[in-house]
Amino acid sequence: MDVGFSSLRSEAVGAVRTAMVSAENLQLTLKAELSQEEQALTHIRSNPKEAHKAGNEDLKEMLESSKESLKLEAMKRIVGLIAKGKNASELFPAVVKNVASKNIELKKLVYVYLVRYAEEQQDLALLSISTFQRALKDPNQFIRASALRVLSSIRVPIIVPIMMLAIKEAAADLSPYVRKTSAHAIQKLFSLDADQKEQLIEVIEKLLKDKSTLVAGSVVMAFEEVCPDRIDLIHKNYRKLCNLLVDVEEWGQVVIISMLTRYARTQFTSPWKEGAMFDENNEKAFYESDSEEKKGHTEEKPYIMDPDHRLLLRNTKPLLQSRNTAVVMSVAQLYWHLAPKHEVSIVTKSLVRLLRSHREVQYIVLQNIATMSIQRKGMFEPFMKSFYVRSTDATHIKTLKLEILTNLANEANISTILREFQTYVKSQDKAFAAATIQAIGRCATNISEVTDTCLNGLVLLLSNRDETVVAESVVVIKKLLQTQPTQHSEIIKHMAKLFDNITVPMARASILWLIGEYCERVPKIAPDVLRKMAKSFTAEEDIVKLQTVNLAAKLYLTNSKQTKLLTQYILNLGKYDQNYDIRDRTRFIRQLIVPSEKSGALNKYARRILLAPKPAPVLESSFKDRDRFQLGTLSHSLNSKATGYQELSDWPAVAPDQSVRNVEIIEASGSDSEEESSESEKTSSDSGKSSSGSEQSSSESELEQKKKKKTKKVPQKKSKPTAADRYSEIPAVCWSLRASFFFPVTTSSFGPVKTYELLHHMTGKGLAAKYHFPRQPCLYQPSMVAVQVILSNSSDHSLEEIHIGDRSPASLSIHCFNTIERLEPEASVTVSMGIDFSDSTQAANFQLCTKEDQFSVSIQPAVGELLMPSSMTEQDFCKEQGKLQGMNETSATITMETANASSQAISKQVLSVANVGVVSSSQNNFSRFAGRTVSSGALVLVSLELKESSTALLTINTEKTVMASMLLRDIKQALTQA
């Protein structure tokens, strides 16, 4: 620049130079400042970096130390970093090393870290996979589940096949908790790799059949995520889901209910009468609980509700009493979308109850009530007072309540509502006051009786001191006057008088429009207003200018004598306005109204164009069209379609085949719940045929019976050991259900379960019994061994009253299964019992009785079944082993089958013989297993040391020496045989 300038020498060179110098100075100072700032910036930037790095180095060291406490401390600090959103990914290698840590908290924190960063460090993340794969085989269900949880949360595409395999295996796991985890994993895998959809659907299909309440919610969630359109998968499970619903955890209930709502809309015919118009009178009748009238009403209908449809409605109703607001809302929407019109009202009370909850809950519930109240005033009218606004409500709550009150207004209650509105208008919250005025306007148009009252009230508000209130009133009055094209010149005059004091543009524009529109009614005032406007035109807002132009044009047409010059003046001002809309409008109006040679045919029609009678605006609720969305959904809340929103289909005109939901009952079940559910299915089909009125009572009485069945047990059961057992009966049901369901697939991670014969069908005159040890902790008493017995009837007649009779030795304590009332031919049932073998392999003899016969049977447990797995660390194992030396140690050297040489094969063989737990080992040539005897809880430690040439030293340490030798024999046999 300097160079350029120095070449330019003119007369002004001096002046320029002075300028340049000062400019240069300025530049210099600027530069100096900049560099200072830059310095500061780099300083700041570099410093924390160093600090950060140093911190991380420090953490790395801590992680690599041998002290658990240091590692834990480091992980805690790292989690703190993650929580703050700081990047801690460079520590990945150091952290991932600790994935197999023994310390549970450390392990959990490592999992947190791993899940967070695995996506970014895919290669390193693979290092941890084998740990999880190992844990997936762990005998402890919680360890299996948590391994699957973390494994499936690691978003690394390479491991998709491993995840798929793990999910498939877990879906067939014996533990419902693991199956639940696998349902969660399905969604994770699907979001990672959508190509797996087909395979995943297979797993979902399998899991949908699951009868555990634990699994139901999660698998339906997976269904909704992966294949919401595969409605066909639901058919067979529909009734089961309905029946399980009450016992599913609350979050699962929400998901299941919303899925069933969609399902029902595709499978059942509409329960609403033709035209679906709602009859207010019926509603009233319902409120007075006039059941007779209701009955008569339903009998007239040719429509018969599908029993399955009724089942859904009946089973969801109790959930209205849930403490979980989401559950209540989802039941409410289910009733709204599925129930016959006169039944919907039962949800009202519960929805109103939700208004006591947190503000956010109120917001959503009020939105839904707003939509509902448009179609069904009667539902909420009795609760009108619950929607009265309180001064402490948040603004959005207030507006929603106002909306609902407006929707509820009718001839009968309008005076009450208007009185209430009057106090709102005086609210200190001006936005709310303005909204109230809008609401008054809506009431006035909807209910013709009060239009005049409202109008007068609004006119009074025009003298209010608050501008927003006045402005809003003007706007609303304008709309009202339009709908009431009678003599309202007084009001218009009044408004014209107020005009000078009103500054809100929208209100000024509204008044101008009104005067223009009805200028013939106020012939004296109108030109005067125009005169004033001409004076202030340039200072007005655009919207006011436009209306001034309009007013001018209209007056020109009706009263050109007085206003011709004014109009031309305004049009001239408009022509040079800054806003193109106004210039455009001015040009258009001029051509339209001012006759000239150029103006064409339109001129003739100017009057008809500008002064045409205009249709009155319709004041309606902003919730009017929200009913296109399913209630309770996010889309409904936002009034726009959210990603992933599933449309609720219309009712089919003809019901699809009902039989698709029939499930062949292959096996009867001795369990209470099964009986009950089949019973309720029966009643539901009966009741479906009868009228809905009587049916309700029948269902109630049925509930009562059931309830009695359950509750009466309380005092009666004094004979049973402890009352706590009552509860264990229920899980017993779950177990047995699950066992019967999975029985054909007996594989589990502990290897095949051996089934033994208890009673051959030839000796049992048709009754056959088999048993196996499910290796679950016995639910009746901890000292008992759980045994599952599969009873089947191979005769051609049904067997009745199957129960357990005398037992020997008499002291033998057995927890019997409940008497099975009836077993149909070809049916089978699985029941659980518990037997206290007192740690001996002495057979338990007892009689299996039917109504006619008694068969002596005996269960002889293998010694390995008398154990329970015990989890311990290697150190603990060695410590305990040290205590059980000498007499308590039995050992043998065995020659192993080569196929069994790997530690995995050893575990498999040992676990097939004995119900023990694997102790993770740091040495390759050692396999260790630990268990406790079921009755006395004595420790049983099995260790196997591999020597050269496939020989091994098998050692068993336990106080129970007899068991030790028997166990030694069994394990030896298992390992030496292939």
Added chain:
Amino acid sequence: MIHSLFLVNASGDIFLEKHWKSVVSRSVCDYFFEAQERATEPENVPPVIPTPHHYLISVLRHRIYFVAVIQSEVPPLFVIEFLHRVVDTFQDYFGVCTEAAIKDNVVVVYELLEEMLDNGFPLATESNILKELIKPPTILRTMVNTITGSTNVGEQLPTGQLSVVPWRRTGVKYTNNEAYFDVVEEIDAIIDKSGSTITAEIQGVIDACVKLTGMPDLTLSFMNPRLLDDVSFHPCVRFKRWEAERILSFIPPDGNFRLLSYHVSSQNLVAIPVYVKHNITFREGSSQGRFDLTLGPKQTMGKAVESVLVSSQLPRGVLNANLNPSQGTYTFDPVTKLLSWDVGKINPQKLPSLKGTMSLQAGASKPDENPTINIQFKIQQMAISGLKVNRLDMYGEKYKPFKGIKYMTKAGKFQRCVWIAGSDRYYTNRASLIIVTS
């Protein structure tokens, strides 16, 4: 379902984030901040905010916004309910749910959040199960942990999740077995200027603190169950038994829980236990206003009305108030125009009053809003609806639980009682009360 969670404090800083699926950048919260700026009051931030790719659902509690990020359709109440459950859990664990408490316990918070959701779907939300998995920090435990190096993470496995009573932890043991139930009722009323009630309703809850060994099965019956119009239960309550016999039958969770919340049918006339005489006037053209308020008890069945707190939002034109309370203390905030008067206990012999003058902006016209008056109070040993517990029985365990009646009162948490005075009418009030037995 729930993708991520951000915790935002009152000053608009994100102080904690947690992701259950892939990481969502915290810049998504900018949309939230925009909405926050637009809102005049913290409560006015809309609970559901759409952004181009996500949806933000937030709840505000203890001046912390819990902002959940959602990617696709989900019932908004599902998320809101869950977020409140998270807050309740934090409160349960740390005693308070403040930014400081959360920051101090960030590891426990993270462990909790990890257990509560799996892939955005709620996994374990029962406090009994969570406490088995992660032990709440206490001073003693923190000390022990520092010394012994043990951890907060329970060694036990969450066996409760498998049980049919997932809300109760297993193996509960107490030397003193006791069960306390607090019946707390709230009156919610709007009263107009002349003292007539516009609406009044009673909500109640029964909060329980049950410390019983083993698996007790309790039944609780009422003298007058018909009073209860609409109820919602803790999942432990057997609904069918209630339907048929109006008896609460349940296996309780261990510790504190809310057994029941109910609504007393509005048909029953509600007796409002306090009354207010008020005279608040402004004269046109004068810069002074008169303020005169007297409180008195009525229909309290001889029980004392305690912890009375009166608050009123005075019109904007009021510059200051110079008042003289006959008892208690009052404060007036000239910025927010909030007048609050801590009355304490009402002595029926000498009714508390607050009298004096208000100074108005010179030259300003007479305010036309009505000041509303909110009143908070407590009455011990009385349930205003008249609800009475008949008896509590225990089955299933052999020991005798602590017998005797324990009375206690709890103040309600929120308050919308307003008597409104001024030219037109006044609003609501509410009370909270009482009791019960074991």
